Amino acid sequence: MSDETPxxxxxxxxxxxxxTAAASGNGSGPRRExxxxxxxxxxxLVTGVCLASMGYQVTLRDIDASKVAALNDGIVPxxxxxxxxxxxxxxxxxxxxxxxxxxxxxxxIVFIAVDTPPTYSGDxxxxxxxxxxxxxxxxxxxxxxVLVMKSTVPVGTGERVxxxxxxxxxxxxxxxSNPEFLKEGAAIADFLHPDRVVIGSFEEGQGDRVxxxxxxxxxxxxxxxxxxxxxxxxxxxxxxxTKISFINEIANVCEEVGADVEVVSxxxxxxxxxxxxxxxxxxGFGGSxxxxxxxxxxxxxxxxxxxxxxxxxxxxxxxxxxxxxxGKLKKHLxxxxxxxxxxxxxxxxxxxxxxxEASSLVLAARLLAEGAEVVAYDPIVEVSERLNGVxxxxxxxxxxxGADAAVLVTEWSSLVGLDWGAVRGLMxxxxxxxxxxxxxxxxxxxxxxxxxxxxxxxxxxxxxx
Ligand code: UGA
Numbered sequence: 455m456s457d458e459t460p461x462x463x464x465x466x467x468x469x470x471x472x473x474t475a476a477a478s479g480n481g482s483g484p485r486r487e488x489x490x491x492x493x494x495x496x497x498x499l500v501t502g503v504c505l506a507s508m509g510y511q512v513t514l515r516d517i518d519a520s521k522v523a524a525l526n527d528g529i530v531p532x533x534x535x536x537x538x539x540x541x542x543x544x545x546x547x548x549x550x551x552x553x554x555x556x557x558x559x560x561x562x563i564v565f566i567a568v569d570t571p572p573t574y575s576g577d578x579x580x581x582x583x584x585x586x587x588x589x590x591x592x593x594x595x596x597x598x599x600v601l602v603m604k605s606t607v608p609v610g611t612g613e614r615v616x617x618x619x620x621x622x623x624x625x626x627x628x629x630x631s632n633p634e635f636l637k638e639g640a641a642i643a644d645f646l647h648p649d650r651v652v653i654g655s656f657e658e659g660q661g662d663r664v665x666x667x668x669x670x671x672x673x674x675x676x677x678x679x680x681x682x683x684x685x686x687x688x689x690x691x692x693x694x695x696t697k698i699s700f701i702n703e704i705a706n707v708c709e710e711v712g713a714d715v716e717v718v719s720x721x722x723x724x725x726x727x728x729x730x731x732x733x734x735x736x737x738g739f740g741g742s743x744x745x746x747x748x749x750x751x752x753x754x755x756x757x758x759x760x761x762x763x764x765x766x767x768x769x770x771x772x773x774x775x776x777x778x779x780x781g782k783l784k785k786h787l788x789x790x791x792x793x794x795x796x797x798x799x800x801x802x803x804x805x806x807x808x809x810x811e812a813s814s815l816v817l818a819a820r821l822l823a824e825g826a827e828v829v830a831y832d833p834i835v836e837v838s839e840r841l842n843g844v845x846x847x848x849x850x851x852x853x854x855x856g857a858d859a860a861v862l863v864t865e866w867s868s869l870v871g872l873d874w875g876a877v878r879g880l881m882x883x884x885x886x887x888x889x890x891x892x893x894x895x896x897x898x899x900x901x902x903x904x905x906x907x908x909x910x911x912x913x914x915x916x917x918x919x
Contacts (some may be wrong), residue, residue: 483792487667490561492549492586494521496532496569496641496742497604497634503537504645506544507775508670515557519849523782525550533807533834536642555593563667564595565632567604576749577757578608588614591622596706600628600660606747607631608754612680616656628660631680633687638741648673654683689752690763691747697805698739699771705735705909706778715909716891733781735908739887740811745772770837776816779887780824782906783859786885791825794882796857798850798872799864800832802839807834813889814863818844829853833866851880859885865892875901 459591471535487510491502506512513855516522521531522889528545530538541548551557558564568582583605595601601619603612619627631654636644651668653675655661663676676686715735723730739745750764755762779788780849787793809815814830815838821828822843829845831853837846847853850869854860854877862869870892879900886893886903891910898905 455550455846471716487563487663488561489513489667490515490557490564492554492557492564492566493568493582493605494518494525495567495569496534496638497636498565499530499532499541500534500537500641500645501565501567501604501634502548503544504642505667506547507540507646509547510667511547511560513551513557513560515551515554518551519552522552524549534641535639540642554589555882556683558590558593558599562598563600563602563663565602567606567634568604570607572746572749575752578606578746578750580607580611580614583607583611584616586620587618587622589623590627591617593643595624595627597626597628600630600663602664603629603631603684605633606633606691606743607684608750609681609684609688612654612656612684616680628655628657628663629666629680630655630660631683632664633683635687635690638808639803646671650674650676652676652678652683652686654678654680654765656721688747688751691744692751692768694732695739695744695748695772696764696768698734698736698744699768699775701733701735702738702775702908704772706775708909712911713909714911718842718908718909735891736775737779737813737817737908738772740813741808742810745811765816765878773816776813778908779817779861779889780820782887783821783861785886786904786906787858787883789824790821792827793858794827794829794856795821796860796881797828797830797844797864798852798853798860798869799866800830800835800838801864801866804864804866809835809838809840812864815840817861817863830858832864833868851877855880857881858883859887861887861889862892863889865890874898874903878902 489510489512491498491504491512491514494514496515500516502512528542530541536913549560561784562592566583567584570580570583570584571579573579576789614628616629619629633652635648648671651662651673653664661677666676668675689746704718708715708718717735719735722728723733747770752762752765783790783795794886797814797818800809800812800814802808802810805913818841828843829847831847831850850872860877860881884903886905888907891907895905895910
């Protein structure tokens with residue numbers, strides 16, 4: 455996203471934003487909101503840097519000293535296309551600090567972007583959110599400040615945080631929910647050109663101030679209650695995950711009945727009621743969000759006495775989908791003991807180095823358990839402690855050399871665009887499994903591969919593009 459054009463508010467928009475801020479009654483006159491961000495992780499950094507690119511002064515606070523030091527040196531600790539460039543372009547508006555006090559002094563609207571990892575039960579762990587509330591009490595936030603929850607938190611968290619703030623005498627500190635809808639790899643575009651901005655507030659004036667920040671983007675702004683805003687986030691992710699598990703099951707049935715899921719999803723997606731997004735069959739969804747959020751929503755429903763049956767299946771289908779490649783490999787190779795299997799791509803999706811819940815982890819573990827020799831290559835991921843036992847290669851060519859089978863696990867464009875004829879020549883056996891339906895079955899078959907995708911007719915020609 456390095457070619458992204460940052461959106462600068464026009465003078466009129468800036469004045470309008472200032473007026474809205476002043477109208478909130480929380481300030482002492484027209485002024486431009488200054489932004490604070492608690493947590494310089496993925497969401498916090500993208501939020502802070504994008505808001506700086508829109509012209510706001512942004513102070514990011516993190517408790518990790520090495521991260522703050524790196525950011526002060528201009529080093530971005532995550533891989534996200536375009537982020538380093540945008541950060542250095544707007545460095546004059548970005549400050550990084552370890553001190554919450556300093557951040558509060560320098561900001562009016564304070565985004566909370568700490569992580570909410572899953573607990574063993576599947577609930578979201580809110581301990582980091584709650585320790586922020588503890589700290590705010592000690593440091594003394596005041597009526598200038600509106601806290602804005604960006605972290606994905608279970609419905610009801612806002613009301614809980616509000617009650618905690620009030621119990622600590624922080625009644626004047628505002629609170630809003632403003633969920634993020636950022637896709638890794640496209641986060642800057644998603645922030646600066648959102649389909650919608652959702653703002654839940656307890657008091658309208660506080661929501662107005664948050665809305666004023668986003669006004670220059672010209673996106674639809676949904677104003678609602680805090681619980682509804684929290685639910686929009688979970689429902690959106692759960693629905694997208696459901697679409698993926700649905701098309702994956704359709705793919706599995708296609709394999710049984712001789713249909714091609716690529717044609718089927720194309721035909722379905724042209725129906726505007728369905729839409730074509732998130733209908734790509736493959737070896738399951740991963741990442742830091744879908745698995746965690748689907749489980750958290752299921753758990754949230756369960757805690758309220760409602761059994762969310764559909765989501766139970768979405769999760770189960772996804773787990774089984776990751777393992778289906780093993781069956782395909784066995785079909786062509788017999789037992790996997792001693793077979794050299796090359797995994798091409800490891801990250802949970804292209805354009806990220808994120809390995810959280812990546813399908814490659816399950817696949818590698820299953821293959822190793824079957825006694826296979828597993829070698830892997832990813833354009834960005836060089837090593838992960840969760841890949842113990844997997845031999846990392848310096849190139850795709852090195853990984854496939856002498857392999858009995860190769861699996862395209864992540865559809866990086868550099869992998870999809872490999873010289874597959876040359877790859878075929880390097881392999882011992884020609885078995886190729888396309889876990890992302892990114893390769894042309896007819897072409898791969900012509901090159902001499904024993905080829906299988908997910909839910910595809912092996913050498914089907916004439917697939918709609
Ligand atoms: C997801 C959502 O798309 C964002 O809107 C949301 O803000 C984010 O979670 C979050 O909650 O923070 P992300 O996890 O970055 O974003 O990744 P996606 O691009 O949504 O992909 C998720 C997984 O689904 C990947 O493993 C991908 O390969 C898989 N996928 C996606 C499919 O298998 N088929 C598809 O058609 C689409």
